Amino acid sequence: MFFDFHIHGNHELAIEAETMGYCGVSLVVNSQDCNDNSGIIKNLRKATNHLPDDNKFIINAGVEIHARNPEDLKKKVKKFRKKADVILVHGGDLKINRAATEDPRIDILSHPYRSRYDSGINHVLSVKAAENSVAVEINLKYLLLTRSNQRHRVLNQFQQIVKLHRKYKFPMIINSDASSIYDLRNPNDVIALASCFGMTNDEASRALSTAPREIMDRNKIRDETILSGVRLIK
Template sequence: MEGNYSTKKNYRENFYDLNISGNKSIVQEAERLGFAGVSLTYNFDDYNSEISKEYDELKYESNIIIRKCLEINCKNPEELKKKVRRSRKKADIVMVRGGDNSINRAACEERNVDILSQPYRNRRDSGMNHVLAKKAAENDVAVEINLSSFLKTNLRYRHRIVSQFRHIMALKRKYGFSVIITSGARSSYDQRKPMDIFALSNCFDMTENESFEALSIIPQHIIDRNDNRNNFVLDGVRTVVEL
């Protein structure tokens, strides 16, 4: 999805962090920092009725938009497809943990995946290439730039993370797939104000427009798309209720 910075006035203060831990203090801190909404990320394999109840309570008590994200960790593309189908019934947002070549590609080829998380995980390269970039654009799969990858990495290796982020952005500019920025926060100490994230993203050669798109326009698009998912009967065909 392509965004335009001229639309910023329509999204003022609508910043979203689509990958934080399902923790009350983190949700409260996100609100204090100025986020309009967050997505609470749970591991698909650990998700159960007790966690579902905790999520419902957090959502009820919160003053900001809350969505549920299930992160899928899998060994092969076949397992990915099975877990994605099951996740779609339980979650608002489906995220696939990247890193492995075959998983990165399978995620980019799957329209029911919303986010490919950290395709560069445990790699020397970005985990993305022109083939995956085209697939991600075709299937509206957003690629995640997770700030915890940068902030929690040893100083000796941060240059590699910066290089990976810059390569992702170079591919994004050429092929037009979506990129989102998340904190990956597992405690309130991992969180940053949106304006601080804007400043940090300069290190990754992101323009102000690209940073805004990754923090506001694309996350809101993901939320809106999934809120309306039940109204779509085919790709591009939506049911309309007459009043």
């Protein structure tokens, strides 16, 4: 059961992902595009209405948080955590990367290496990500859109993430960051591509299946706990 938890699109892109062999996706919007009255997140949830009644394909509503600083990040996580199924953080800035790995309410730290020469993750952040079950993303779009003469840098960044994952055991997830059908990749092709940056087939399979399932299971427990608390208050 493979999942892609970083897709910027609508139900049509989700259906295309299903035809490629995925069992579920997260349709993601940027936090700048959301406000309390926008209804964007509710519209993402309605994407399941376009599926046949007997279809078990899973569509999650996700928000990618763009934060100016760690304090802004905390405020936005608080704002969106109860509204979204999956919370991603737009990484790259080292302070944001650290704040994201320290917050158990966050599901995915997206491209922590963005606009950097290093991986954006060190041993301290690796320990925090493992403790708080924050998945570190291998972002395929970041690799594929990088100029060919710079791809060796991205591959090296991915290799460093893989090495740290093996040592510190934080969750690692592979996502397409797709915004069109041309950005989507068949899961088997993704697994084959992952070997280029040192991942084994088993590691790539877990990054496409186990990591996203654990995010869904953890958030289900969180939601049930919140609902139980509400009932007790009432």
